[in-house]
Amino acid sequence: MDKVRLDRFLWASRFYKTRSLSTDACKRNWISVNDLTAKPSKEVRIGDIIKIKKSSHYRSIKIIVLLNKRVGASKVEDYIEDITSPEEIEKEREHNQNRKLFNLSTSHKGRPSKKQRRDLEEFLYHGGED
Template sequence: MDEKVRIDKWLWAVRIFKTRSLASEACKKGKVSINGVSVKPSREVRLNEIIDLRIPPITRSYKVKAISGKRMGAKLVVDFMEDVTAQDQLDLLNSTKQFGFEQRERGSGRPTKHDRRLIDKLKQ
């Protein structure tokens, strides 16, 4: 394990961001903060820090359990970070899912013409 790792590299390694450049961009835009202070992509991560990540409409919080600069499999992520997002933030996320968007069963594909007509009928 590495002792010193940049925050953009750590966010990428624990699979919060798909690419390191996206993690770096989020830091530059002020969406990543530690102890309430926005951080630059070059800021080094320390053990047991709480990293706050603003992803509208909520703020997610992660606790650093271990440090690594190498991208890992999804099963290993739980050894390196812990999701400590407040319950009220998760409730806010669930409420926006219920009221803001239409939902379809996973794997059902795009609606057919018949499905679309039924959806339009229900909306009216």
């Protein structure tokens, strides 16, 4: 095996949960191989450099061993080499930190509980009557 489809490799190396998600990423031009945008059917080889666009940064990897079947998350590092620049790693760290802060601040969404509703009614309708 000296070449594998790009979408299959991205799925097998756990960059995407499903093969259809990796196919969609290729179709949206989020993936480039050796600095050229690539279709899902592009065949990748050992030594190719894949650049993956994430929401806030780019991730760059170099293929060490080709994958045809999905492997465990702990074994992925045996097949690829992460060559992402330190600036991009810092962008990813900042993005993840901001996401955590945002998720903490928006934890009160949805309908209020019965107690919260009663407290709101008390405040809004009966708060000014003293």
